[in-house]
Amino acid sequence: GAVVSQHPSWVICKSGTSVKIECRSLDFQATTMFWYRQFPKQSLMLMATSNEGSKATYEQGVEKDKFLINHASLTLSTLTVTSAHPEDSSFYICSAPRLGGADTQYFGPGTRLTVL
Amino acid sequence: QKEVEQNSGPLSVPEGAIASLNCTYSDRGSQSFFWYRQYSGKSPELIMFIYSNGDKEDGRFTAQLNKASQYVSLLIRDSQPSDSATYLCAVNPHQFYFGTGTSLTVIP
Numbered sequence: 001g002a003v004v005s006q007h008p009s010w011v012i013c014k015s016g017t018s019v020k021i022e023c024r025s026l027d028f029q030a031t032t033m034f035w036y037r038q039f040p041k042q043s044l045m046l047m048a049t050s051n052e053g054s055k056a057t058y059e060q061g062v063e064k065d066k067f068l069i070n071h072a073s074l075t076l077s078t079l080t081v082t083s084a085h086p087e088d089s090s091f092y093i094c095s096a097p098r099l100g101g102a103d104t105q106y107f108g109p110g111t112r113l114t115v116l
Numbered sequence: 117q118k119e120v121e122q123n124s125g126p127l128s129v130p131e132g133a134i135a136s137l138n139c140t141y142s143d144r145g146s147q148s149f150f151w152y153r154q155y156s157g158k159s160p161e162l163i164m165f166i167y168s169n170g171d172k173e174d175g176r177f178t179a180q181l182n183k184a185s186q187y188v189s190l191l192i193r194d195s196q197p198s199d200s201a202t203y204l205c206a207v208n209p210h211q212f213y214f215g216t217g218t219s220l221t222v223i224p
Contacts, residue, residue: 034212043204043216044160093159095212104150105212110159 003027004096006108013084014116020080021111023050023094029074030096034105035067038091050077050094084115119143122205122215130223135192137218139205142186146207149181149188154202154217163190163203195222 007022023033033050048069049057056069068080081088091112095105119142129135137151148167152160166172166179166188178191188207192199200222205215 044214046212046214091157104162104165105206107152107159107161112157 003098003106004094004108006092006094006111008111009109010112010114012114012116015085016083018080018082019084019113020078021092021094021113023077023079023096023108025075025096025098025106028096028098030077030098031074033071033077033094033096035069035077035079036093036095038093038110044093047079050079052077081113084113086115089113089115120205120207120213120215122203122218124216124218126219126221128221128223129195131195131197133195133222135195135199135220135222137190137192137203137205137220139188139190139215140186141188141205141207143207144183144186146186148208149179150206150208150212151177151179151188151190152204152206152214153199154204156202160204192220195220197222197224 003026005024013019031052035047036044037047038044046059047062050069050071052071058064066082071077091110093110094108122139150165151163153163154160164174164179166181169181172179176193180189202217202219204217206212
């Protein structure tokens with residue numbers, strides 16, 4: 001079964017509004033989670049690393065003030081897209097490593113964001 | 117982003133054939149290598165991982181790693197139409213960097 005969940009699975013919002021996406025590890029604790037963005041027919045692009053108890057680490061070119069990340073607990077990270085614009089429309093996917101195994105990333109099912 | 121390159125495809129193979137997917141990476145410090153499958157509109161799902169040079173087999177899938185050449189590949193034997201998807205190669209020293217993916221179509 002799924003080990004990482006995301007909510008919502010899809011969202012449509014008006015330009016200028018903010019959207020929060022939740023990522024939860026279901027049966028394990030994740031001190032680190034990763035947020036990716038994927039545009040149509042393109043690969044996953046790592047946006048930021050979410051760290052429980054400390055600030056997120058953003059990849060080059062990703063605006064930290066626009067994409068707010070909060071790792072509220074060992075099982076929850078949230079990504080807030082602030083003042084969303086149509087160019088932010090994308091597929092947002094989180095992942096979490098499940099330690100003690102193969103250092104494998106488990107991906108959430110993704111959130112489809114459409115900004116009108 | 118670290119550089120991970122894949123043959124972009126699209127790759128088409130007939131049902132029952134062997135599909136070969138290739139990936140090269142630039143960071144010699146990379147320690148673990150992963151192959152994911154992604155269906156359209158879905159998030160990636162892990163197929164297999166490999167750490168050591170050589171071959172690793174899991175059912176119809178075989179991953180091959182050559183660290184000296186910085187090359188990792190995925191072979192799919194007896195390809196099925198359900199294997200039609202985009203295959204992503206990922207390398208991990210500390211984070212995950214993905215290749216652009218290879219689109220595979222298995223023709224019935």
